[in-house]
Amino acid sequence: MPVLVMKFGGTSVATLDRIRRAAKRVGVEVAKGYDVIVIVSAMSGKTNELVGWVGETSPMYDAREYDAVVSSGENVTAGLMALTLQEMDVPARSWQGWQVPVMTTSAHASARIEDIPPANIMAKFADGMKVAVVAGFQGVSPEGRITTLGRGGSDTTAVAFAAAFKAERCDIYTDVDGVYTTDPRVESKARKLDKISFEEMLELASLGAKVLQTRSVELAMRYKVKLRVLSSFEEQSDDAGTLVCDEEEIMESNVVAGVAFSRDEAKMTLVSVADRPGIAAAIFTALSEGGVNVDMIVQNIAEEGRTDMTWSCPVDQVKHADVAMKKAAADGVINYDELIADEGVAKVSVVGIGMRSHTGVAAKMFQVLSNEGINIKVITTSEIKISVLIDRKYMELAVQALHDAFGLDKAA
Ligand code: ADP
Numbered sequence: 001m002p003v004l005v006m007k008f009g010g011t012s013v014a015t016l017d018r019i020r021r022a023a024k025r026v027g028v029e030v031a032k033g034y035d036v037i038v039i040v041s042a043m044s045g046k047t048n049e050l051v052g053w054v055g056e057t058s059p060m061y062d063a064r065e066y067d068a069v070v071s072s073g074e075n076v077t078a079g080l081m082a083l084t085l086q087e088m089d090v091p092a093r094s095w096q097g098w099q100v101p102v103m104t105t106s107a108h109a110s111a112r113i114e115d116i117p118p119a120n121i122m123a124k125f126a127d128g129m130k131v132a133v134v135a136g137f138q139g140v141s142p143e144g145r146i147t148t149l150g151r152g153g154s155d156t157t158a159v160a161f162a163a164a165f166k167a168e169r170c171d172i173y174t175d176v177d178g179v180y181t182t183d184p185r186v187e188s189k190a191r192k193l194d195k196i197s198f199e200e201m202l203e204l205a206s207l208g209a210k211v212l213q214t215r216s217v218e219l220a221m222r223y224k225v226k227l228r229v230l231s232s233f234e235e236q237s238d239d240a241g242t243l244v245c246d247e248e249e250i251m252e253s254n255v256v257a258g259v260a261f262s263r264d265e266a267k268m269t270l271v272s273v274a275d276r277p278g279i280a281a282a283i284f285t286a287l288s289e290g291g292v293n294v295d296m297i298v299q300n301i302a303e304e305g306r307t308d309m310t311w312s313c314p315v316d317q318v319k320h321a322d323v324a325m326k327k328a329a330a331d332g333v334i335n336y337d338e339l340i341a342d343e344g345v346a347k348v349s350v351v352g353i354g355m356r357s358h359t360g361v362a363a364k365m366f367q368v369l370s371n372e373g374i375n376i377k378v379i380t381t382s383e384i385k386i387s388v389l390i391d392r393k394y395m396e397l398a399v400q401a402l403h404d405a406f407g408l409d410k411a412a
């Protein structure tokens, strides 16, 4: 039997009614002759609540226990989905990550999937089971402990299963009907894309478009998984939603494919560090060991042998950065005057493979922001994206102005 992977995100399993609606969708695919692997997220809001409880209990928590708590939301929906399917006379069974097993690294809270041996689930399919419902977002480490894959990780579970089981397709059911030119919640003129290239989707995801977890797009690209994003709230035809595919499969596209943003960023500046070889290595090694995900980096002009080093990171890592720098100073690895944190910034990015062959995108982006009176604090570029750090209060305005200026509401 051909295998199909169907993933239902948090809003799609938020209530028993919605689980029933999702189960009906699964039933339709079973009736077509597929063996279906359903990946479920926790009910929407559940994971946030669990994360909150962990933080309240233990501010500098043990990541192994974080995973023990935070992975539990998916266990509930997996069991409920299996029961719902059974009520519909569809032979179904639920699986937690460790039961499959979904084997991961031991990097708790951001583990990577290493292997998914298909044998256990395949044996059940051979036995007449039609649907394996798998708790997304979780796995088991070599030490035998429960791990989680980072926020939004059920997308990655889904794509990894599609690769491991050589599924015909991986359908990601969510609360929007596809991938848009930007988050439709921020720009009502955002346009749904019928297709988007892996490269562009990868950039959009890593720059904040949470419709797919970055790692899921990486895996889909590497293992050539046919990946589709579609709505769990509408009746679906076979070509509904957005197909994430190779760029060769897309005939026409805009120079800029989309605008992404990441709201909760911080800009940190380490004031007056020695300007000597090895200083950047010392600072960023200490930050990395302190668990800080540094994004943009700027080294300022040196004066009298001292310089300022600026970086951006998620706002909830400011405290970790502070601890890491204080520790590095106490260890005598660096010395500095002070560490300043601007916790009110956001990152806005434009993405498009057309930038490889078109010049002037950066100039236009900066002009648009300038016209709106928005000050740019840090800039970074790569082959197919330009990102700026700006005051958070202007984020929506910047997204809308850029969406407009690059004509994203209209097809190429
Ligand atoms: P799920 O719970 O189904 O995994 P998520 O909330 O993780 O859903 O992702 C879907 C959300 O992603 C949408 O509701 C939308 O607000 C947001 N989003 C951000 N950028 C985009 C984009 N470019 N296209 C579509 N949705 C986007």
Ligand code: ASP
Residues within 6 Å of the ligand: 009, 010, 041, 042, 047, 048, 073, 136, 137, 150, 151, 152, 153, 154, 155
């Ligand atoms: N429930 C997890 C989260 O909210 C994983 C997911 O939904 O993909 O991050």
Ligand code: MG
Residues within 6 Å of the ligand: 009, 152, 155, 210, 211, 212, 213
């Ligand atoms: Mg998600």
